[in-house]
Amino acid sequence: MKSYFKNIYQTLSSIMAGMKITFSHIPQKSVTIQYPEQRLQLPERERNRIFVNMDDCIGCDQCAKACPVSCIEIETFKAVPGDIVGKTGVTSNGKKKALFVPKFTIDFAKCCFCQLCVFPCPTDCIYMTDVFEYSVFKRDGLIYEFSDMTPEMTIEKKKKLAEYQAEQERKKAEAQTSKASTPKEESQEKIVQIELKPKTEEQKNENKTES
């Protein structure tokens, strides 16, 4: 009999307590973040869509080599000595650009956002942004092209390179034919000097990639 009334009391008091708690929540501010209008601040080291600053890219291919899923594709060819790559021919930290980059694509359908491509970059031109909303209807839309070269420009520069290389070949052949004569060493030295300028940069890069 005692427990009967105790049960009634406990039921009523616990219902009252519960209702008091729920009522106290009614005037409280909601904790919902209404996403498209309100956004959470992303953490400092967030990993989202990658961006490549082509003004600084020297086409060293290290990011593509570091990528575990091979989502970065880069095509490069040499620049003719004296030709300016990009707008200034120099990166923002003073490195000389010696390679044209006609193709630099990242396929974000493959990308696993591991950030491994970001660290090897000698010029810090590839980095993570805070953009994470880039869904598309077709997978092709996820392949991003970063190169700023137009196809006409590529053809023109390639033609220039071919001409230059042909000239070099011709000079080499000339030097070979006049091997016996004394002034040949001078001329050879000249060629080396001409070639040295762009090559030093290239060799550096090649060493880096191998390491």
Next chain:
Amino acid sequence: MDNFITSLLGENILTFVLVTIPIIVFVALFALYAVLGERKISAWIQNRVGPNRVGKGGMFQTLIDGLKLIQKEFVSPLRADKYIFNLAPIIVFTASFMGFAVIPFSSIFIGADLNLGLFYFFAITSLGVIGLMIAGWSSNNKYSLYGAVRSISQIVSYEIPTALAAIPVVMLAGSLSMQTIINEQAGGILNWYIFGGPGTVSKFILFPFMLTSAVILFVSTLAETNRTPFDIVEADSEIVAGVHIEYSGMKFAMFFFAEYAQMFAVAAIVSTLFLGGWQSPFGDLIPALNNPWVQFGWSISKALILVFIQIWLRWTLPRLRVDQLMTVCWKYLIPITLINLFIVGLYAVL
């Protein structure tokens, strides 16, 4: 006269239709906005925002939901008993709507002031059980059948405390007519039956007993409308919405409408019996507030407060188990109402 429309135009078929239309419009609007209110209040209780995209503060959300349900296909399961299956939502909705016939909105507006009004209400609302039962049976689905079995055991059990908790008021008022019960409570908040009704100071002896009756009536009508904590009939997590499981589109909407219409109906009954219905709480102090047109406001706002408490309870309490449900009914509510009945009866005789 029962209401101003019949007293204006006389009693003929046309006026009966005219009396029905405002009620059905009111019920439809109430059901729409009670659903929205329920979603909003549940959101506030859970520190959420709730629907807020359609219209200002989501005010057209349920309207759009209703439109969506209307334009959906009428689907009947292959193995279902189609005739009965399609009949069930109609019965459930009709039963809950018929209860509105005796709900007094104002001293000049009541569907029909029957002299057995309260009796009629309890009889008609329990008709909805038949709808639920045939819905559960004809769906040919085990969860539906479970839901139907549970709903019958629940509603039939809770009929008893509902009726027993209402009888003290009937004994004091000496009538089953809704308007007579409300007229008895004239003269301010202290004359409401929750405080013992009209009479001398000695009536306050009745206050604890009438309060108990009011609470029990509220709780047991809550059980009759299948709302949490008594929603084992629907129990989403156990029997996946019970009898509603095979229904979609407008047929489902009718069950939904019926539930919300019944919520208002039982809230109006509790307010009629214990809270003075359309009576102004200030009685004759401010006669302007007892104007027949202001009385609409009183009756509806009292019922809406009770509906709010129903919603509030729903988002506070978890569901009862089946055995707990029966324990609450048979071991607690019924004995207490019987004792109440005895004491109030003794007072009424003396």
